[in-house]
Amino acid sequence: MKQQRAEVTDMRRLRSPYLNVSTLLGVGGSGRCRDRSRNRRSRVNARETRVASKLAIAYDSILITDFDGTVTRNDFYALVVPRFLEDGLPDYWGRYFAGEITHFEAMRSIFSHIRTDEETLRAVIGEMEPEPELAACVEALRRAGWDVEIVSAGCRWYIDPILEAAGVNVRVHACPGRFDPERGLVMELPEDSPYASRETGIEKAAVVRDALGRYRRVAFAGDGLPDLEAALLVEPGLRFARGWLAKELGRRGEGFRRFGRWAEVARALAGEGPQSEDSDRAK
Numbered sequence: 001m002k003q004q005r006a007e008v009t010d011m012r013r014l015r016s017p018y019l020n021v022s023t024l025l026g027v028g029g030s031g032r033c034r035d036r037s038r039n040r041r042s043r044v045n046a047r048e049t050r051v052a053s054k055l056a057i058a059y060d061s062i063l064i065t066d067f068d069g070t071v072t073r074n075d076f077y078a079l080v081v082p083r084f085l086e087d088g089l090p091d092y093w094g095r096y097f098a099g100e101i102t103h104f105e106a107m108r109s110i111f112s113h114i115r116t117d118e119e120t121l122r123a124v125i126g127e128m129e130p131e132p133e134l135a136a137c138v139e140a141l142r143r144a145g146w147d148v149e150i151v152s153a154g155c156r157w158y159i160d161p162i163l164e165a166a167g168v169n170v171r172v173h174a175c176p177g178r179f180d181p182e183r184g185l186v187m188e189l190p191e192d193s194p195y196a197s198r199e200t201g202i203e204k205a206a207v208v209r210d211a212l213g214r215y216r217r218v219a220f221a222g223d224g225l226p227d228l229e230a231a232l233l234v235e236p237g238l239r240f241a242r243g244w245l246a247k248e249l250g251r252r253g254e255g256f257r258r259f260g261r262w263a264e265v266a267r268a269l270a271g272e273g274p275q276s277e278d279s280d281r282a283k
């Protein structure tokens with residue numbers, strides 16, 4: 001079922017109106033700015049893009065990494081759903097697996113049913129357990145010539161505070177969002193991103209394809225279904241996986257390197273830890 005759904009997802013991605021030449025080149029986007037906040041985000045993203053272009057010159061390699069369950073031990077979704085959702089919700093994942101709604105629509109719909117106060121929900125962020133050595137790892141990677149970017153089907157509402165608390169400044173590709181006590185976590189499509197996707201919010205594979213054209217080496221780390229297509233684009237020695245993604249890559253006979261925590265990925269790439277000895281190759 002999951003494989004079938006992944007294939008359906010792949011087909012939909014190929015038909016995504018956002019996945020065009022402009023997207024692959026990392027330029028363009030909708031350009032629609034509906035309010036001041038979006039204008040501000042556009043300016044921030046434009047600045048990030050300029051910074052990224054400069055960094056592409058400084059770094060010849062890049063690690064593109066998923067966030068929930070990869071940089072963090074725990075998924076925001078898994079922590080929130082059992083505690084704060086309204087009762088009697090439609091079966092959004094059933095509708096997703098039936099091909100009736102996209103992954104983004106399922107996530108956005110479920111998050112919209114969160115009912116608690118903002119302070120309580122923010123406390124959940126503290127339970128996600130980000131990699132404790134995150135800042136040191138990013139620094140070590142950069143010293144070794146590796147830039148780092150985060151790609152997530154989740155929401156910047158919880159990603160940004162975690163990075164800020166860790167003192168980490170990396171480019172993030174994820175959906176913007178805000179909390180409203182009556183509307184839950186309101187997650188929006190990142191319409192001003194060149195990697196926007198109606199299927200998953202951010203088209204992780206498009207981020208990787210773009211990077212493959214600009215960097216000498218591109219590594220990817222992830223753990224879930226939305227990571228599969230992006231992971232398959234990089235060479236096996238630079239493909240890091242755990243959880244569902246590791247199982248699926250193994251089932252497909254695809255090579256990858258298994259990791260337990262994000263620091264292992266960083267150490268392997270930065271050359272500060274064991275590499276091939278730690279690697280798990282799909283049998």
Ligand SMILES: [Mg+2]
Pocket residue numbers: 066067068069070222223224
């Ligand atoms: Mg994940």
